[in-house]
Amino acid sequence: MAEVLTHKRVLAIALPIVLSNATVPILGVVDTGVVGQLGEAAPIGAVGIGAIILSAVYWIFGFLRMGTTGLTSQASGAGDAEEVDALLSRALLIGISAGLVMIAAQVAIFKGAFWVSPASAEVETLAREYMTIRIWSAPATIALYGITGWLIAQERTRAVLVIQVGMNGVNIALSFYLGLELGWGVQGVAWATFIAEWGGLALGLWFCRGVFVRPAWLSAARVFDLARLKHMALVNTDILIRSVLLQAIFVSFLFYGSDFGDVQLAANQILMQFLQVTAYALDGFAFSAEALVGQALGARARAALRRSAVLSSLWGGIVCAILAVCFAVFGGAIIDIMTTAPEVRETARIYLPYMVAAPIVGVAAWMLDGIFIGATRTKDMRNMMIVSAVIYFATVIPLMAMFQNHGLWIGLLLNFVVRGATLGWKYPGLEAEADRPSRPVAAA
Secondary structure, eight states, X not given: OOSOOOHHHHHHHHHHHHHHXXXXXXXXXXXXXXXXXXXXXXXXXXXXXXXXXHHHHHHGGGHHHHHHHHHHHHHHHTTOHHHHHHHHHHHHHHHHHHHHHHHHTHHHHHHHHHHHSOOOHHHHHHHHHHHHHHGGGHHHHHHHHHHHHHHHHTTOHHHHHHHHHHHHHHHHHHIIIIIIISOOHHHHHHHHHHHHHHHHHHHHHHHTGGGGGSSGGGOHHHHTOHHHHHHHHHHHHHHHHHHHHHHHHHHHHHHHHGGGOHHHHHHHHHHHHHHHHHHHHHHHHHHHHHHHHHHHHHTTOHHHHXXXXXXXXXXXXXXXXXXXXXXXXXXXXXXXXXXXXXXXXXXXXXXXXXXXXXXXXXXXXXXXXXXXXXXXXHHHHHHHHHHHHHHHHHHHHHHHHHHTHHHHHHHHHHHHHHHHHHHHHHHHHHHHHTTSOOOOGGGO
């Protein structure tokens, strides 16, 4: 690899992602605040439900971001500039096509969502109005996943930060203007997001503009190469299966928690926000691992691969240690900010030690995910997630029978440990891959 791998380089990739993630919760707060000014409960519920439904559907396509990062970083490390350009075209085609399918299937999507999670007639009507507008920006939103992965692979995370901040800034400004100033309410908030998402795609394409003056991105023979398309499909399918299993674990956690009563359910939901903060903070360092490990593997540089994994994980570990200390010292105050219910505050404090432990026991799983994505060892990721999911579901029920809600939290943390341990067991094979000559994609 031409550029020396230093701590500064790792931080240059990671910190813009951390800052970008920090802007995400602000948008939800503003949208809720805007419709909250209307003085009615239904608009708040409609925007909340509509956003959750669309986010859940968009989440399915998260594989496009991860798969594109791994494949592009390896092509970059191998010095295959034409494949780097072609990967952007493939990602855009997949994203736009998936978005068009969502638009075509919107009636079924909305009907299914409200069948699973019914709402009052007024809320459902407003939520449908909100989603009917936003669904038309699905091609932009999903395609932007691919652009984001492509930029991360080339260590251009400052561009990712600018896109995120630009989108959120436009969204916030237009939400106030359309939702309140013009009095469009829920529809105004939806149009604001629609405009911001298409604007985000335009900004992303502008950051990728260098590709469009080169021929490879338009080469049908390169872009539609069957072996490369098959390889990309296999990588993305593995990531999708892994992500569905991970989501199943977290959804089951919430369902299991409901068996212990409303107070413990509320406490669990509050404490889950601590995990969200940890995930957002670690994303930057996991993304560093994705880009740097992928480049090193593409260059068949084992020493660089190991250094990429070690340096990224070192900083991830430092961040997790800081978070654990902060949760221990300030966790009670954070709980008090999130709820005023005395019984929920008291219950959440009982389980707060699990949040102190979570960053420490989970750092290996989070960082190894990034390392394996960069190496596109997605089959290992899929299989080890299957193993950890089986162990989780096999142990969490007896743990709950013995320790109630404590057993539920122990089961979740145990899943983190198993994920880290199983991927760690597979890591030597990942390094060994860097010693082998590069293989044709058709043989992958």
